[in-house]
Amino acid sequence: MPLPPTFEVRLTEKRQLSPAVRELTFERQDGAPFAFEAGQWISLILPREDGEIRRSYSIASPPTTTSSFQLAITHVQGGPGSTYLHDLTPGSTLRAVGPQGFFTRPLDKTGPSLFVATGTGVTPLRSMMHAAKAAGHTLPMWLVFGVRHEDDILYRDEFEALAREHTNIRFEPTLSRGSEMWGGRRGYVQTHIPELWSELAGLGLGVPHTYICGLKRMVSTVRDLLRKELNATREQVHSERYD
């Protein structure tokens, strides 16, 4: 398989999405379109005094014909890569490698979909949702999104608007440490999977698929639940791990 291309990118915009997460918008320095499939990631090469390091990030925006794309980065306390990127100033340039990865959702091979994410694991699913919408794909896409507190819900307004405007889209945030004021779902994502998976399968709209993204512990728990208890096949379960 050929190596993915290396190219230079420039940071054009920075936006705080939650207390710990910043969205960074980059564009290719050469102005060429950046082609990728929704769900893929890129590596950024970060210069440091003791040598460069590479860190991977899912592309949060959907494919377009432009040179620009977005990433959403959680600040990990003491983490060199995420700290470097949170401190990066607009106008700075970096080398990038990509796109890479097979966590994609070809629209001719998928079915009604349950998207399961925690934290910035929601970004490839955001890209998939917008890509499906742009292609006029109307099979159900239900997103179960787990975070601790209400202000950690990334892209909340956007997901709520998508769910309001499209009957095939459902947005189900769940909080593990929600305040008393929170009227939505509570607990870890896995608490809600059996109910939503059965409902999706019962719609009679085809074989359901699930797309899971986040840290290893959550991804393994949800995969095991689907495969061992809910009888999902290997082909129905797609996942990406960040650690």
Ligand SMILES: Cc1cc2nc3c(=O)[nH]c(=O)nc-3n(C[C@H](O)[C@H](O)[C@H](O)COP(=O)(O)OP(=O)(O)OC[C@H]3O[C@@H](n4cnc5c(N)ncnc54)[C@H](O)[C@@H]3O)c2cc1C
């Ligand atoms: C395919 C892929 C896609 C990824 N996409 C994203 C993304 O879109 N956004 C993003 O923020 N990170 C993403 N990551 C994680 C990212 O590559 C780095 O691991 C992360 O930024 C931490 O790097 P660091 O140098 O700051 O800390 P390190 O010292 O390298 O890592 C410290 C610890 O941080 C934990 N960690 C890693 N990622 C996260 C996270 N997102 N949230 C909480 N804890 C984490 C891990 O358990 C790790 O052990 C992705 C990783 C992979 C493999």
